[in-house]
Amino acid sequence: MGNEPQWKVEKQPTWLVGAIKKTITDFPGGYAEAAEWIGVTENSLFNRLRTDGDQILPFGWAMVxxxxxxxxxxAxxxxxASGGAFVPLPDLEEVDNGDINQRLLEAIEQITRYSQQVRKVIEDGVIEPHERAAIDDELYRAIAKLQEHTTLVYRVFCAPVKSDARERAAPGIVANKSLCMEKSA
Structure with missing residues (x-):
C-alpha cells in the first residue's frame, strides 16, 4: 500500500469526518442526540469518527x-470533494418571484465576498495555502448561490419536458411504460 494514492487507502477521509462532526455539533444535544438518532452509544459514535481508528461511520448513518x-x-x-457544488432544491410551492430575486441578491453578495477575499490575499503578492482555502470556500459558496438561483428560475419558469425512460434503456431491456422521467431544466 506504500505506493497507493492517499485517496485510495483512506477509508474515511478527514473532510468527511469533519462534515459529520459539524453535523453532530449542530444538534442541540450534540453527540448524545446524534447517537440516539442512529441507535448507538456515544462511545460507539466517537470510535467511528476517530481518524486513527479501525471503525468507520456508515454513510447511511451520516445521511440520517x-x-x-x-x-x-x-452533502x-x-x-x-467530487469537484462540484451542492444545491438544495426548495419546495416549489413555497417559492415566489420575490424568493427568486432574493436568491439572486444573495448570489451577488456572495460574489462580492469572494472578490473581497481575493483582493485581501493578493495584497502581498503571494497566496499561502490557508489563503487559497479561504478563496476556495468563498468561490464554492458563490457558485452554489448562483446555481441555486438558476435552478429556481428553470424549475419555476420552464415547462417540464417529458421523456420516455424506454428511449434511454440499454438494448434488450424494456422499461416499464409507467416509469417516465421528467426533466425541468
Whole structure:
C-alpha cells in the first residue's frame, strides 16, 4: 500500500469526518442526540469518527444525521470533494418571484465576498495555502448561490419536458411504460 494514492487507502477521509462532526455539533444535544438518532452509544459514535481508528461511520448513518439535523454539511463536503457544488432544491410551492430575486441578491453578495477575499490575499503578492482555502470556500459558496438561483428560475419558469425512460434503456431491456422521467431544466 506504500505506493497507493492517499485517496485510495483512506477509508474515511478527514473532510468527511469533519462534515459529520459539524453535523453532530449542530444538534442541540450534540453527540448524545446524534447517537440516539442512529441507535448507538456515544462511545460507539466517537470510535467511528476517530481518524486513527479501525471503525468507520456508515454513510447511511451520516445521511440520517444530516436529515435529522436539517443542515447539508455532508452533502456540501461530498460535492466539494467530487469537484462540484451542492444545491438544495426548495419546495416549489413555497417559492415566489420575490424568493427568486432574493436568491439572486444573495448570489451577488456572495460574489462580492469572494472578490473581497481575493483582493485581501493578493495584497502581498503571494497566496499561502490557508489563503487559497479561504478563496476556495468563498468561490464554492458563490457558485452554489448562483446555481441555486438558476435552478429556481428553470424549475419555476420552464415547462417540464417529458421523456420516455424506454428511449434511454440499454438494448434488450424494456422499461416499464409507467416509469417516465421528467426533466425541468
Amino acid at each position: 444525521l444530516q436529515q435529522a439535523g436539517g443542515h447539508h454539511h455532508i 456540501h463536503a461530498v460535492c466539494r
